[in-house]
Amino acid sequence: MADFLSQYSIQRWIEMCPQGYLENTVYGRGPDEHEPEAILDDTEQRDAAISSTVQLVVGERCALAASSGLINAAPDYPSKRFLATQTLDEARHVEVFTQRLFDLGVKKDDLEDTVQEHANPNLVKFAEVLLEKVGNGDFLAGVVGQNIVLEGMAFTVFELLETANKELNPKFAHTLSGTIADERRHVGFGENRIGSLVREHPEKKPEIEQMQQEMTYYMLATFADAFSGPQVQPAEPPTGEADFHGTNLATATPEEMEAVLSNTVLGEFKTRLDRIGLEYQSPPVPA
Secondary structure, eight states: OHHHHHHTOHHHHHHHIIIIITTTOBTTBOTTOOOOHHHHTOHHHHHHHHHHHHHHHHHHHHHHHHHHHHTTTOSSHHHHHHHHHHHHHHHHHHHHHHHHHHHTTOOGGGHHHHHHHHOOHHHHHHHHHHHHHHHTTOHHHHHIIIIIIIHHHHHHHHHHHHHHHTTTOHHHHHHHHHHHHHHHHHHHHHHHHHHHHHHHOGGGHHHHHHHHHHHHHHHHHHHHHHTSSOOOOOSSOOSSOOEETTEETTTOOHHHHHHHHHHHHHHHHHHHHHHTTOOOOOOOOOO
């Protein structure tokens, strides 16, 4: 418990985040960085950027609701304190991705209509599965759903987006790098805290594994939607390689990008679930 206390303390969070990788940033990026004109001046690229950013806002709003809702359900004060820092992390993520929508030209009065218009229904259902567990005060299932499934998905999605944008949109890539650092810490908490609770409550395993299966189905359906249909090509294609787990994102087809994203997330799920004593459950293939 001593290592747990120090590793996930508020003092450690202050040193790593506000005084660490977020120092001198504005909404998670450099104060002089801006969205590229190539995106702002191209209607199709701008609309695509708005739509993809809305999905990040939807996911982070779910993470904010889940982490804040789990504080009172936590069985010990170290977990409560960590979840308090995670709640602020998630609130920051909501803010920085919402700010990106404003940077892309979304009016503040139009924010909620824009989110409602572009939110993927499968991602909304993904969030509903998790938030039902949180609403019921189920700490064990809630942390698995939040810090293993949701955060594991977000971590990989952010990594892919950061890799794809390093050359074309450094401002967005820098915003993502800070969220990746946050998600890495959140996933670590999930693994370190939940394994012992799973061993103490083996009767909960079937229910949690069913939740993971359902959330994974909606996640894969969201990915399938994101990579289906015509893809907008950037006005200034990357000139180098953007390697993501062996796939060059600069030249990959939508099918190849969906495959590497899905396979990477599922591989991480299987590894992390095994570490905490749960067995990954394969969902039906989304239609």
